[in-house]
Structures are given as C-alpha cells and as structure tokens.
Amino acid sequence: MTDRYTQAVNSGFTKTLATKLGLPRPALLRRYRAGEPLTVGPVLVVSDGASKADADALAQTLLGWDLDVRRDPGDDVRFGAIVLVLTETARPGDASEAVLATGSVLRRLAGNGRVVTVSRAAAEGDAPALSAARNAVDGFLRSLAKELRGGATGNGIVLTDDAAVDQTSVLATLRFFLSAKSAYVDGQLLRVGPAKAGAPAADLTTDRPLAGKVAVVTGAARGIGAAIARTLARDGATVVCVDVPAAGEGLARTANAVGGTALQLDVTAPDAGQRILLHARERHGGLDIVVHNAGILRDKLLANMKPAQWDAVIAVNLEAQLQINETLVQAGLENLHVVSLASTSGIAGNKGQTNYAFSKAGVIGHTRATAPLLAEHGGTANAVAPGFIETDMTASIPFATRSVARLLPTLSQGGEPVDVAEAVAFLAWPATAGVNGQVLRVCGQHMVGQ
Numbered sequence: 001m002t003d004r005y006t007q008a009v010n011s012g013f014t015k016t017l018a019t020k021l022g023l024p025r026p027a028l029l030r031r032y033r034a035g036e037p038l039t040v041g042p043v044l045v046v047s048d049g050a051s052k053a054d055a056d057a058l059a060q061t062l063l064g065w066d067l068d069v070r071r072d073p074g075d076d077v078r079f080g081a082i083v084l085v086l087t088e089t090a091r092p093g094d095a096s097e098a099v100l101a102t103g104s105v106l107r108r109l110a111g112n113g114r115v116v117t118v119s120r121a122a123a124e125g126d127a128p129a130l131s132a133a134r135n136a137v138d139g140f141l142r143s144l145a146k147e148l149r150g151g152a153t154g155n156g157i158v159l160t161d162d163a164a165v166d167q168t169s170v171l172a173t174l175r176f177f178l179s180a181k182s183a184y185v186d187g188q189l190l191r192v193g194p195a196k197a198g199a200p201a202a203d204l205t206t207d208r209p210l211a212g213k214v215a216v217v218t219g220a221a222r223g224i225g226a227a228i229a230r231t232l233a234r235d236g237a238t239v240v241c242v243d244v245p246a247a248g249e250g251l252a253r254t255a256n257a258v259g260g261t262a263l264q265l266d267v268t269a270p271d272a273g274q275r276i277l278l279h280a281r282e283r284h285g286g287l288d289i290v291v292h293n294a295g296i297l298r299d300k301l302l303a304n305m306k307p308a309q310w311d312a313v314i315a316v317n318l319e320a321q322l323q324i325n326e327t328l329v330q331a332g333l334e335n336l337h338v339v340s341l342a343s344t345s346g347i348a349g350n351k352g353q354t355n356y357a358f359s360k361a362g363v364i365g366h367t368r369a370t371a372p373l374l375a376e377h378g379g380t381a382n383a384v385a386p387g388f389i390e391t392d393m394t395a396s397i398p399f400a401t402r403s404v405a406r407l408l409p410t411l412s413q414g415g416e417p418v419d420v421a422e423a424v425a426f427l428a429w430p431a432t433a434g435v436n437g438q439v440l441r442v443c444g445q446h447m448v449g450q
C-alpha cells in the first residue's frame with residue numbers, strides 16, 4: 001500500500017491543499033501489471049555520432065518490442081522514455097550534443113517516464129580522455145535523476161569492454177529499467193558484462209520469465225520475503241518458502257498463496273544449506289534460484305551493544321548466507337542465480353546500526369566473491385540493497401523518523417515490498433547472466449551513499 005501521505009496529496013481536497021501550502025507531493029508510482037504497455041509513451045533514442053550504430057541496434061530491438069520508437073524529438077511528442085546511448089564516446093566534449101538534446105526534451109517526459117543511459121565502464125588502460133568520458137556518465141546520470149519529476153526515473157546500463165550492446169543481458173536490463181517493474185529504482189547504474197557463450201536466446205517479452213524454475217526464498221512469512229515469493233511465482237517459478245517455526249502461520253499463508261511448499265527452518269542451523277537443497281530436489285526436482293532474504297534488526301549504539309544483539313544480527317544476516325552458499329557452491333548446481341538482501345545502511349552507514357551495517361556490507365563482500373564461483377557453472381550472485389521500504393520492520397521505527405525517512409529520496413516516498421521483489425526477480429532471470437557480482441539499490445535514489 002502506498003503510504004497515506006502520498007495518497008492524500010494525490011487526491012481530492014487534500015491534493016489542492018497540499019499544492020496551496022507548497023507541501024512535497026510524491027508522485028503515485030506506476031507499478032507492473034501484466035498486459036499493460038512497457039512504457040507510458042513513445043521512446044526517443046539519442047546518441048553521439050560515434051555511438052550511432054549501437055543506438056540503431058537498440059532502436060531495432062525496441063521496435064521489436066512493439067514500442068513507438070523515435071530518433072528525432074519533433075516538437076509535440078510527449079515521451080514515455082529517452083534512451084541516451086554513449087557507448088563509443090571517446091572524449092568528454094563529444095557527448096555535449098546528445099546530452100543537451102536529451103535536456104531539450106525533458107519537459108516533455110511523461111509522469112512515470114524513464115531516462116536510461118547506455119555507456120561503457122572505464123577500464124584499466126583507457127586513455128585519460130576516454131576514461132573521463134566514460135566515468136562522466138556516472139555523475140551525469142545521478143544528477144539528472146534528481147531533476148526528474150512526476151515519478152519519472154533515470155538509470156544507467158554500464159557495459160564492460162567485452163560486452164556487446166545487443167546481447168541478451170543488456171537488453172533484459174534495458175527492458176527492466178524502461179518498465180514499471182523498476183518503479184522505485186532511481187539514479188542507479190548497473191554494470192553488465194558478457195553472458196556465458198552459447199547461452200540460449202531468451203524471450204525477453206514473456207510474462208513468465210521464470211517458468212519451470214525452482215526458487216527458495218528465506219524469511220518468506222511476511223514483508224519483503226512474502227512479496228518476493230509472490231513475484232517469483234507470478235513469473236512462473238515454483239517457490240519453496242522458508243521461515244522459522246515461530247512464523248509458521250505466516251509461512252503457510254505465503255506458501256499456499258503462491259502454490260509452493262513451506263519449509264520451517266532457522267537459516268542459522270548448521271545444516272540449513274543441506275536441508276534447503278534436499279527439500280528442493282526431493283519435492284521439486286532441482287534448484288535454480290536462492291533468495292537470501294531472512295534478516296533481523298537489533299539496533300543499539302555500539303557503546304551500549306550487548307553481545308547477544310551483535311551476534312544474532314551477524315548470525316542471521318550474514319553467517320547463514322555464507323554457510324548456505326558454501327553448500328550450494330560445493331553442490332556445483334548449473335545456472336544457479338543467488339540474490340542476497342543487503343541494505344543502503346551497509347553502503348552509507350547508519351547511526352545505531354553498526355551490527356546491521358556490518359552484516360549488510362558483509363553481504364556485498366561475499367556476493368562479489370561468490371559471483372565468479374557460480375559463473376563457472378553459468379550462474380550469478382547479486383545483491384539488492386533496499387532503502388526505506390514500508391514493512392513491519394520499518395513500521396517499528398518512531399513516526400517522526402519514519403516520516404523524514406520517506407521524504408529523503410528523490411522520489412519522496414518509501415518503497416513497497418513489491419519494488420524490492422521486482423529487482424530480485426530481474427536478477428533471478430536467466431536472461432541476466434551477464435549481471436554478476438553487482439549491488440542493485442532499490443531506494444528511490446535515497447541521498448545516503450552513492
């Protein structure tokens with residue numbers, strides 16, 4: 001549910017009042033519904049001269065997705081999205097024309113519109129001018145995103161040197177950023193590398209991208225975990241829902257709602273990995289996706305922190321993920337996609353959360369190290385770092401702090417559990433095999449951290 005403030009300032013008398021008083025008016029975000037168009041209007045594809053061939057290739061793909069694609073801004077079109085292609089820009093000055101052309105149509109970007117940059121990562125050995133041009137896109141995109149209004153977002157795809165613009169993982173990421181599935185992802189740049197050679201071509205337009213897959217979601221009884229289970233099931237996966245016995249009722253509710261199975265298990269148990277693997281294999285014949293979502297908070301200033309508060313958070317949020325991953329890596333499963341829940345606290349730090357931030361920064365660390373191990377078998381390990389999401393966990397935060405937290409991101413509101421779930425489903429998608437070892441923030445472009 002969108003929070004009450006956002007609802008109030010977008011409807012009836014309270015909307016008029018909020019406008020008169022100059023109160024912040026967070027937009028109602030458009031979220032994914034099957035059958036609805038990918039974008040809210042035509043897509044403009046812009047590039048500098050050197051990147052024109054890549055822009056042409058992307059425009060062809062967008063046409064294949066039945067989008068109304070324009071290469072010229074015209075003067076009366078209201079755009080649903082702008083794709084700015086700067087993949088071959090050699091010097092910073094070469095980007096000017098395309099960047100300013102993008103600026104000239106921003107006032108015609110529709111509410112809930114999208115700006116997506118496509119560029120290349122600076123790499124070792126780049127000439128200084130090339131490195132400057134490539135890195136410049138980072139600052140540009142993050143600033144541009146802060147200037148967009150009405151629920152519009154800006155995100156970037158950053159190709160590694162060996163990745164081609166028309167490969168499946170790049171197109172899958174472009175589709176996610178253009179779509180309503182990325183409603184609360186804003187100001188983020190995601191690095192995409194080459195996918196495994198010989199990977200089968202995926203249908204990027206399907207409504208059931210995870211059909212036939214078996215997924216395990218820990219902490220699935222409520223909150224973000226329950227939303228992840230629902231979203232993976234919506235996308236076609238069979239879902240094993242895991243939670244502690246004390247949360248058995250909620251667990252059964254989620255498992256029934258998604259037509260999956262429930263596994264009562266404390267993820268800190270020494271044999272948790274084995275039990276998950278056994279359940280998935282015996283009940284569903286295999287395991288393709290693991291989502292490490294179970295997590296707890298025990299907030300205290302470090303000076304007042306009791307050993308039990310520190311240890312519990314590290315055990316559930318970090319050690320359990322590590323231990324389960326060790327089992328999965330040893331099992332050598334093919335094409336396994338692991339997605340771990342981190343947090344913006346683990347990136348930017350947060351007062352009173354040294355234990356939590358230690359655990360979540362640790363999650364980012366093991367994700368990067370696990371990525372190449374799973375890639376050997378065609379798999380991936382990625383993390384999703386939510387900002388402020390409306391759940392039971394955040395409902396326990398005092399009202400005043402909660403209200404301020406909602407207004408800090410560029411999108412001026414908290415996210416919904418489904419926003420995190422959409423990011424997880426995106427990273428669990430076989431088509432995104434070229435996205436590996438990455439951290440995707442789902443935070444509405446919260447001002448903390450990068």
Ligand SMILES: NC(=O)c1ccc[n+]([C@@H]2O[C@H](COP(=O)([O-])OP(=O)(O)OC[C@H]3O[C@@H](n4cnc5c(N)ncnc54)[C@H](O)[C@@H]3O)[C@@H](O)[C@H]2O)c1
Pocket residue numbers: 218219220221222223224225242243244247265266267268292293294295296316341342343344385386387388389390391392393394
């Ligand atoms: N809500 C937010 O704003 C937010 C922000 C950043 C990150 N996160 C992360 O997202 C994840 C889900 O958060 P949420 O807000 O839905 O939390 P929540 O407290 O609503 O749900 C967490 C679930 O994990 C389960 N769990 C706890 N310990 C467990 C254990 N040992 N074994 C198995 N299950 C266990 C709980 O029973 C519960 O069902 C967590 O990892 C959290 O750190 C949340």
